[in-house]
Amino acid sequence: MVSQSEVTQLLCQLKDGQKKVYEKLYPLIYEELRKLAYSHMHRQSPDHTLSKTELVHETYLKMIDQSKINFTDKSHFLAISSRCMRQILIDYARKKTAEKRGGKQKDLTYIDEIFKNQNKKSQELLDIDAALDRLEKLNSRLSKVVEMRFFGEMTITETANTLGISESTVKRDWMKARGWLYKELKGRFKME
Numbered sequence: 457m458v459s460q461s462e463v464t465q466l467l468c469q470l471k472d473g474q475k476k477v478y479e480k481l482y483p484l485i486y487e488e489l490r491k492l493a494y495s496h497m498h499r500q501s502p503d504h505t506l507s508k509t510e511l512v513h514e515t516y517l518k519m520i521d522q523s524k525i526n527f528t529d530k531s532h533f534l535a536i537s538s539r540c541m542r543q544i545l546i547d548y549a550r551k552k553t554a555e556k557r558g559g560k561q562k563d564l565t566y567i568d569e570i571f572k573n574q575n576k577k578s579q580e581l582l583d584i585d586a587a588l589d590r591l592e593k594l595n596s597r598l599s600k601v602v603e604m605r606f607f608g609e610m611t612i613t614e615t616a617n618t619l620g621i622s623e624s625t626v627k628r629d630w631m632k633a634r635g636w637l638y639k640e641l642k643g644r645f646k647m648e
Contacts, residue, residue: 463530470527478520485530489515489537495609496541500581506548515540531610531618535600538608546585549578587640591633597621598633605630 463484469477482489493508493515500506506514518540527533592599600619604610605626612630616623 463533467527467529467533478516481533482516485534486512488534492534492538492608493541496538496545496607500545506545511541511544514544518544529617531614534614535604535608535610535618538610539603542585542603542607545581549581549585552578583641584637587637590640591636594636598629598636601626601629602633602637 463481466477466481466484470481489512490508493511497506497508497511515537519537527536588599588602591602597619601615604615604618605612610618612623612626616626619626621629
């Protein structure tokens, strides 16, 4: 396991605008990024064509392409990585649900039915993303807590440290956010 201070030192160099630091940083936390990617991918349809390795690599490319980001520590870096993974998966879902393969044409084969189910799963992800965007407009901290806890699978302690709030506040925010999301999303995932 890589020490927290070693990663923090590299993140400080990154603050100074040294983009080559990513080349040193990623090998040190690659396995943790793969775990994050796994947590994101296990919520996807089983026939999803993007692998967790590809998701980690896409995240790497997205993060080095960003303007200067000030990471406070390793947890903050992983939280931003998790957000990038979410964005990549949302973009992928949007592409999947775009009207293609004949648009509103009737399903004719078993394969057509599989594509329909894949699109339904993608639509669920888009609905969750839209709900999180609405939550962010109401209360950005609640939205961040959901991203870190649900998508990033961060602990209460890691979330509290990253956001600079107490653990009890994270627990309250997590409960509020889950309740709000439940009200927003109930009925959307019922079987047709």
